[in-house]
Amino acid sequence: MIGVLLVDDQPLLRRSLAMIIENEPDLAVVGQAGDGGSAVLRARSARPDVILMDVRMPGLDGLEATRRICADPVLNGSRVLVLSMFELDEYVYEALHAGASGFLLKDARPEELLDAIRRTYRGESLFAPSILTRLVAHYVAAPRRERTPAPPPGLTPREVEVLALIGNGLSNDEIADALVISVKTVKTHITHLLAKLAARDRAQLVIVAFNSGLVSPR
Incomplete structure (x- = not known):
């Protein structure tokens, strides 16, 4: 309940x-x-x-x-x-x-x-x-110097990809399609990201992606 x-x-x-x-x-x-x-x-x-x-x-x-x-x-x-x-x-x-x-x-x-x-x-x-x-548009338009110029340390290349897609607003299913992996694998990556970045939930991962400069213009 x-x-x-x-x-x-x-x-x-x-x-x-x-x-x-x-x-x-x-x-x-x-x-x-x-x-x-x-x-x-x-x-x-x-x-x-x-x-x-x-x-x-x-x-x-x-x-x-x-x-x-x-x-x-x-x-x-x-x-x-x-x-x-x-x-x-x-x-x-x-x-x-x-x-x-x-x-x-x-x-x-x-x-x-x-x-x-x-x-x-x-x-x-x-x-x-x-x-x-x-x-997303707000953070993309923000001056580059206001954001960390590189992804957070300690992440694998695949975790960086997942973090970027989370920042761009993709769902687990959409991330799985984009990276040609299973939804279960996406969830595993997200679990690792939450632990490595000491994030409370997915919303905080969005903030990290924005502040790390991982969000791409649309």
Whole structure:
């Protein structure tokens, strides 16, 4: 059972999300919070697997709450999926660097939300397609001097290839097709990358790929 914590300052939206989630046999709402401060406290007590986090809330906002949750060793098993009405670039970048595993718009369909929760639980990064495209474009356009000029040390050539494809937004299936290897082999490479780079999840691998200059212009 995947435990989900709902964080949003709108009670009606929390109720709607709870109804969607509770209808799934493998998902359960383990708590709710209406602001970032309460979210941090509730996460520590409920130990959710996935936290659906709103950005704009009174008091402590969702980005700072995400930062505190992801930095808390007690909550190492909890992953944050940021939900927002806005796809403002600064929100996406801040959410990523705060430790979020993904960023989804609130206009997503229910089935997209449920898929996002499950993927986040499995350690996959999740971004709305429009957001990922803009995220990649931002890093590609950034001055080269702002990024590490070489891949992280200690990686095999194949791991560097996989990391680059992750940074370009490819799924495991797409990576397998591009490199002509099995999906199982792709997952093994990703496991090695997470360990070697001390990354929390796939979203952090995306950041490493960007900062290492491995993302190619589209």
